[in-house]
Amino acid sequence: MAKYKLSAVQVKQAPKGKYGDGNGLWLIKQSKDTGSWMLRISVHGTLRHMGLGSIHDVPLSAARAAAEKWRAIAKDGTDPIQERERQRQKHGLRRHLLADVALDAFEAQKGRLKDGGKAGRWFSPLELHVLPKLGQTPISDIDQIAIRDTLKPLWKAKPATAQKAIQRLGIVLKHGAALGYDVDLQAVAKAIALLGTIKLKTKHIPSMDWREVPVFYASLCDGKVSQLALRLMILTGLRSGSLRYLMPDFIDGDILKVPGIFMKSGVDFDVPLAPAALKVIEDAKRHARGDFLFPGRRGNVISDMTLSQYMKRAGHSARPHGFRSSLRVYLAEHGCPRDVAEMCLSHNVMSKVEASYQRSSLLEIRRRWLIQWSAFVTTGVDDLNNMNPNSEITKSV
Structure with missing residues (x-):
């Protein structure tokens, strides 16, 4: 001793x-x-x-x-x-709180999110459904039991929201591990096993039958910002988020060059413009304010809700995003090749290997089909002989 x-x-x-x-x-x-x-x-x-x-x-x-x-x-x-x-x-690392790591992970994600994540759609599932219960818990203490108990009330009641919340939480845990914290990277997978699989019901956004689009297009005749925005959305097939942030500087001749920051894919996208679309843009320039073609009443840009409410008040169940479906069905039923139709909607239809070889945007081919669509929308004529993309009638529309 x-x-x-x-x-x-x-x-x-x-x-x-x-x-x-x-x-x-x-x-x-x-x-x-x-x-x-x-x-x-x-x-x-x-x-x-x-x-x-x-x-x-x-x-x-x-x-x-x-x-x-x-x-x-x-x-x-x-x-x-x-x-x-x-x-x-x-x-010290064990005591780092989940809320702090979640905010740091959100900052890291902002570069790839539209408008830097200002809309809140990325962070809100965490903010509303995870952090109120687990935010003040050290990230090293987050396990499958804690995740299960937190998301169980949401799992079957709102499965789509629950899926987003648990997916974001998985990203936060990986971010914490990258920072050097003691994290169980399998906690999310184990929590899903405890919660059980759920079958998400696909809920399609209501769309308008393509045959009805010309009548609706003709009704958009007052020259107001909301009506011009809807007209251009119909003619180009752009998403609302991309179209609402358009600026005059994006127009290069008869091509609309949309920067990747305003595209869902994050990749720059060129849209060939039919003469009717160019006219809509010229009309919209009269309303341009703060660099935007479609400004809102309270600054910035017109909201997606404004466009949806316009259609609702007009008695339509369809929503603005549904016009992409109208265009896609029209192209399919008129014999447009699948890859061309998908590229008209800025969908990625190629694998990484294919994309490394097929580097064409099919701009001119897409132009002919969008001109055909424009001719139908603005005239209501759907004569397949006269509406062929290569016909002289189509080229003049």
Whole structure:
């Protein structure tokens, strides 16, 4: 048994000075009432001085226990000072809260999100359904049980929302692991196993039969911003989010060059413009404000809700996004090749290998089909002989 030199009374009463307890443990008194512990220990032949705390926080017995612990670690060839720092860092990492990591992950995602994620669609599933319960939990403590209990009420009631929430949570956990936190990367997969699989019901956005589009297009005749936006959406097949942010600078002759930041794919997209589409753009320039062709009443751009509400008030169940379906069905029923039809809607139809070889945007082929669509929309004529993409009638529309 080790023979110690100090007593608790000496620690308390000793005046300023240095006092050895044995085996490298020293009491350093700055005054009668203040002092600290220090362990002198050899690591790979180098003398190290390791502080063990003040006498007010660490009593004599605890100082001796700590000294014994760190001497054993040094005996195994590990620097006790470096090991203590590693343990402190690990403890700190374990305490990092999920809410903090989620916000950091969101910042990392913003570069690929439309408008930098300002719409909130990426973060809202976490903000509404995960962080209220788990936000103040250290990320290292997030396990499948915690995830299951948090999302269970949502899992069958709102499966699509639950899927988004758990997918975003998986991204946050991976982000935390990349930051060096102690994270269970399998927690999401295990939580899904506990929650059980759910069958998502595909809910299609209501669309208008392509045969009815010309009548609706003709009704958009007041020259208002919302009506012009709907006309151009019909003629180009663009998504609402892409179309509403269009600027005059995007027009290059008879081509609309949409920057990738405004495309769902994140890739720049060229849209060939039929003469009717060019006329709509010229009419829209009269309303342009703040660089946007389709400004809203309260600044920025016209909202998607404004366009939807217009159609609802007009008595239509279809929604603006549904015109993409109207165009796609029209192209299919008029013999347009699948790849061309999909590219008209800016859908990616090729694998990475195919895309590395087939680099054409099929712009001129798409132009002919969009001109045919434009001719039908603006005239209501659907004579397949006269409406052939290569016909002179079509080219003049």
